[in-house]
Amino acid sequence: MGLLLDSNDSSRYHASVIRRADTRDAAGIARVINAAFEVEREFRQGERTSGAEIEKLLERDVFFVAEEGGRLIGAVHTSVDGATGYFGMLAVDPALQRGGVGRALLSAAEEHCRKSGCAKMTMSTGEDRTELIPYYRRLGYRVTAIEPSTSAAFKRPIRIVRMAKDL
Numbered sequence: 001m002g003l004l005l006d007s008n009d010s011s012r013y014h015a016s017v018i019r020r021a022d023t024r025d026a027a028g029i030a031r032v033i034n035a036a037f038e039v040e041r042e043f044r045q046g047e048r049t050s051g052a053e054i055e056k057l058l059e060r061d062v063f064f065v066a067e068e069g070g071r072l073i074g075a076v077h078t079s080v081d082g083a084t085g086y087f088g089m090l091a092v093d094p095a096l097q098r099g100g101v102g103r104a105l106l107s108a109a110e111e112h113c114r115k116s117g118c119a120k121m122t123m124s125t126g127e128d129r130t131e132l133i134p135y136y137r138r139l140g141y142r143v144t145a146i147e148p149s150t151s152a153a154f155k156r157p158i159r160i161v162r163m164a165k166d167l
Contacts, residue, residue, distance in 0.1 A: 021063035026054040028072035036091035064108040078109040085113025127159040
């Protein structure tokens, strides 16, 4: 668990707790992810996820959530496969983005993977999310592949950018 300070606005103090999620959080996780991924409506069909999908992922993987005043404001999905960790669906309530919550969630995911024996962390994003590639580069991730998506979730062909970072 950790405490965060909103570095973008010193007149407002945001105390956020980062913790491991459980199945009771599934609906709230889906809500915050879908709100944050609303920007993908142009090329994604339907919602990004559902409470049922989150519950299924929680059976084998880990989600970390950020809470502020008892309200879930962010989430990240994390999985471990041998020496490789993965994070996805990193999401922060759109009204609270750019305040450090996403970085804190990503740090929790990376630390979880490091403690699980991972030497590398991976992730992927759509090439159309042009704002995300420089963001992840600043956090130490590098592009490892760009390939066409085979997912039926997209309305049109898109390319997936795969990135990795040594832990």
